[in-house]
Amino acid sequence: MNVATAKETRGFETEVKQLLHLMIHALYSNKEIFLRELISNASDAIDKLRFAAISNSELFEGDTELAIHVSYDKDANTITVRDNGIGMSREDTISHLGTIAKSGTQAFLQSLTGDQAKDRNLIGQFGVGFYSSFIVADKVTVKTRKAGLPPEEGVCWESAGEGDYTVENIELPERGTQIILHLKPAEDEFLSGLRLRNIVGKYSDHINVPVYMKKEPYSHWAEGKEVPEDTTEQEVVNRATALWVTPKSEIDNEAYCEFYKHIAHDFEDPMLWAHNKVEGKFEYTTLLYIPSKAPYDLWQPNKPRGLKLYVRRVFIMDDAEQFLPSYLRFVRGIIDSNDLPLNISREILQSNKLVDAIRASVIKRVLGMLADLAKSDNEKYLKFWREFGQVLKEGPAEDFVNKEAIAKLLRFSSTHNDNETQEISLDDYLSRMKPEQEKIYYIAADSFNAAKNSPHLEIFRAKGVEVLLLSDRIDEWLMSHLTEYEKKQFHSVAAGKLENLDFVKSEHEKESEADKEKKSADEATFKDLLIKVKAALGDKVTEVRLSERLTTSPSCIVSDEGQMSSHMQRILRQAGQAVNNQPTLELNPHHLLVLRLKDEQDVSRFHDLSEILLDQAILAEGGQLDDPGTFVKRFNELLLNVAHKGNGNSTN
């Protein structure tokens, strides 16, 4: 016997040990799911064999009756789940059962809190799979042989679910996998045909493969005596028809939910689903689900995503990402096409007209489902938004064709209620626009509070014009692609000269000739001040001008039309890009500090006050100062100055 066939003992990866420990404790209240997980794996293994056999029918080894068998043995205290699917080689068992190959496992484990209820949800999203065996078993034996390998390359893998496991080669005439659970003494309730049938019916009724169990022994009466009869006959205990080919009218909500859990490896029910059969030039069925909760790895860039692809009921691949754009990566489900070839590969999927057509209709379907939900159940829709809104915000940049439909689904915070919860739709905004208002106003900042309290909003608040408050990292990116909605352009209140807000004034408020004269008089009065402030600040600003947007603050910074906003510049700088756009400083001609500056004769104090006006404008919109120490020093001097004056000790 050489090393490759000898029995060896190996240690589990640290992550497996941690996960096993946590899972056994967190899932204790829902033990029966072990059977769902094992049947799910067995059904996946059968799907994989069917697919591999398309190009190599010898893999069937003459046995084409693909099935799962569940059995129990009261004397041995075991439950066995057997399939004649693809099986595993020795290396496969080591890499699939001894390690966790999922990306982000470490981050996932760190996110666990120790609180069983919370962890249960998280573990559910992570997908416990095979390891759930250890909830009910104190030893698990896996006997498996990979399709196509000779009988002597069978493998026996065994573990008590603690620190290590053993693997050795054994002779296995039949391909496929048997999982033998040696039950913990307290778990003998599962050694019952009725109990196991119930669990299969509950979780695995609609998988694409039959699940067999031995008929239960029964007794009959003959000649006045009860005659016990045993039987070796097997019977199918699930419906074994792919759920999506069953007519909708025959499927209840529970079946849809269980099927979702089977394909998505999620513990929670989905929020929403749509099941459609398309007939005509091309024929295909889609069953699409929106989960209730965002998975732990929603933001991992290399996370597999996409739908399960079937061709004429034959499983072709998991995670067929060509059917979903990235901004809908949270959607789960299946597509079954009658027209794609069985030997289709990922490469062919990338350039296939039919795939493009199905993709377009899947996108429309999902956006339609969400739009219907938003109309019929706003509360539920907002729950969806909390989980997946950030992802949907990637949509307008990625999907030009459906931009308007996606925009309809967006939800924002706004000055309408100053609520941080994003619940205001663009349609809500339009319905509240002033009669002659042409633009949809927004402000983007680093945080909700920075946006809500921005000086840029002063005039809009004073005039009762609603402004959307944007503070998610993605928002600037979103707004750079979402230029208009229902023919109304978006406009940042922090960019460019202030638009004429005449539309919010009543007739008698509208700028009269006298106002215009006053404005030009202001401009003449402050002309020198603006030149001097620009000279004092030098290259730190591109321009200094009088503001029309401020009512209570002395100053604010704005970026010019076409220039990047300061918020966007900060995001780019944080991402390591050099950005050198200087802002324009606007001064409020009615503010006492500005009037004080106008009268300041001392050159050094004029310079300090100008710097303070610029620095506080940067701070007020969430920016960072280049030299905060000097700002604090100058500010304290100003305070002292005021304090002295208050005491009648002018320092002048």
Ligand SMILES: Nc1ncnc2c1ncn2[C@@H]1O[C@H](COP(=O)(O)OP(=O)(O)OP(=O)(O)O)[C@@H](O)[C@H]1O
């Ligand atoms: N019955 C089986 N036949 C063949 N391979 C199997 C079987 N059961 C498990 N495996 C292999 O072991 C791997 C790990 O299984 P496990 O259930 O832990 O995770 P998974 O099915 O990949 O994902 P999930 O955790 O989402 O269920 C599977 O991906 C598969 O390769």
